[in-house]
């Protein structure tokens with residue numbers, strides 16, 4: 556094990572260790588629930604201009620580390636910078652989420668750039684370099700990307716839609732063209748992740764937010780297979796590259812994901828049954844998750860109970876504490892403080908300080 560891995564709790568867990576106090580970070584830990592984020596956000600016109608401003612992106616990445624002392628910083632960016640760097644128009648309307656020029660047929664896919672425009676993404680990599688210089692030594696720097704299926708859902712529908720009907724129909728009606736889009740996204744993602752590692756991230760999370768909407772066969776073809784290709788292609792260039800795979804709503808199909816995708820850790824959404832996770836996922840791979848973001852929003856005894864249930868079920872094995880999806884904008888900062896204190900043992904006193912090796 557390298558020196559770095561020995562000093563960073565999150566990397567130790569990804570390497571298979573069980574720690575008495577699990578490392579903690581939160582998906583969307585930089586965001587609108589933080590007043591200091593809203594102050595920076597007001598300085599720029601348009602969310603993408605924040606993502607492409609290296610100085611400000613680095614600043615908002617660091618804000619939750621300064622305030623809460625999380626064990627990981629996640630690069631402030633968005634999964635949709637990849638479609639943007641492939642030449643698709645992407646904007647974010649206030650309060651409405653992303654808007655893209657929908658890909659309506661095979662011709663539209665062919666009009667995309669064959670590879671990402673690295674010049675467009677340079678500020679993202681520069682933000683990584685800036686953050687890396689400022690991080691306390693125990694904090695792991697995470698990069699990320701969207702999985703090809705999840706990116707394709709936004710690229711084809713042009714926005715977030717329920718049940719992903721446009722992308723599912725496209726994949727059934729024009730499987731060849733759809734496979735072409737997935738191939739292009741696999742290549743673009745490999746390039747984007749290699750650049751993130753080169754700039755200094757120590758692990759990356761692959762977000763497949765819409766994995767759960769697909770039937771089993773399609774889940775294999777459009778979620779598992781492309782991510783297997785991404786992980787092995789990145790490792791060809793960066794053999795030590797560490798991955799966390801996050802498939803939302805995949806349920807028991809996570810068993811198949813963990814059997815086939817060589818990620819180092821598996822992200823669990825808040826719906827995953829804890830006994831299933833312990834038996835079928837954590838026995839094979841470190842897990843990350845899976846507090847309900849609504850329990851965090853609620854706070855108080857409901858939050859404490861939900862935290863304790865996760866620690867009880869998964870705390871003896873390799874665990875990275877996290878939410879089961881992103882922090883909601885109305886979440887009180889005090890609830891995040893309470894969560895961290897409870898996980899680190901300050902209020903419950905139930906965790907011993909001695910680390911256990913698995």
Ligand code: CP3
Pocket residue numbers: 581582583584585586587596602629630631632633634635647651652653699701715762764881
């Ligand atoms: O986790 C972090 O703190 C890092 C930053 C991050 C953002 N988006 C910032 C963001 C990460 C890791 C993402 C991932 C992302 N983006 C996903 C996968 C994870 C998930 O949430 O399911 C998806 C599907 C997107 C696409 C996206 N970006 C949507 C659907 C939206 C609108 C919904 C919303 O929360 O507003 C965004 C916008 C976005 N991305 C915001 C942030 C902080 C809010 C924009 C703002 O501040 O005005």
